[in-house]
Amino acid sequence: xxxxxxxxxxxxxxxxxxxxxxxxxxxxxxxxxxxxxxxxxxxxxxxxxxxxxxxxxxxxxxxxxxxxxxxxxxxxxxxxxxxxxxxxxxxxxxxxxxxxxxxxxxxxxx
Numbered sequence: 001x002x003x004x005x006x007x008x009x010x011x012x013x014x015x016x017x018x019x020x021x022x023x024x025x026x027x028x029x030x031x032x033x034x035x036x037x038x039x040x041x042x043x044x045x046x047x048x049x050x051x052x053x054x055x056x057x058x059x060x061x062x063x064x065x066x067x068x069x070x071x072x073x074x075x076x077x078x079x080x081x082x083x084x085x086x087x088x089x090x091x092x093x094x095x096x097x098x099x100x101x102x103x104x105x106x107x108x109x110x
Contacts, residue, residue, distance in 0.1 A: 002099045007040025008090060009104060023105035028079050031108060034071040037064075037087060039101070047091040047098065051075060055083045083108040 009015050012035075013024040026035075037046060048065040053075055062075050069076065075085075085108075090101035 003102060004044070004092065004099045005102045006044045006092060008087065008101050009038060009040070010106065011036040011038045021105060022102070023107060025107045025109050027109050028081060031079055031106070032071060032076050034073075034076065035069055037067045037069070037090075037104075039092070044092040044094045044099075044101070046101075047093055049090040050088050051085050052088055053083070053085040055080070079108050081108060081110045 009022070010024050010026065013026055016023050016025065037049065039046065046067050048063065051062045051064065051069070053060045053062065055078070060075075062073070085106050087104045087106070090103065092099050092101045
């Protein structure tokens with residue numbers, strides 16, 4: 001399966017880059033309202049992805065089969081300043097061909 005950079009990001013938030021690592025810094029309050037994962041290259045569609053959540057020494061994985069993470073998701077209820085999560089294993093499709101997208105990181109701020 002090919003790995004393709006299709007511009008994965010969180011809708012409405014600035015994309016930052018540190019040594020090739022793409023990320024956004026988003027406040028706890030904004031994230032708790034829910035968010036949408038989008039692609040800059042709209043010729044691809046997201047099939048599913050994983051969120052790998054990191055808080056201190058603890059971590060957990062959450063699978064999603066849509067582009068929206070809604071406010072009722074348990075992941076969002078427990079967020080706090082300084083937490084991080086990555087969006088990984090992003091299965092995308094174009095013209096019936098499935099590929100993987102490059103990942104994206106979120107840093108939770110006040």
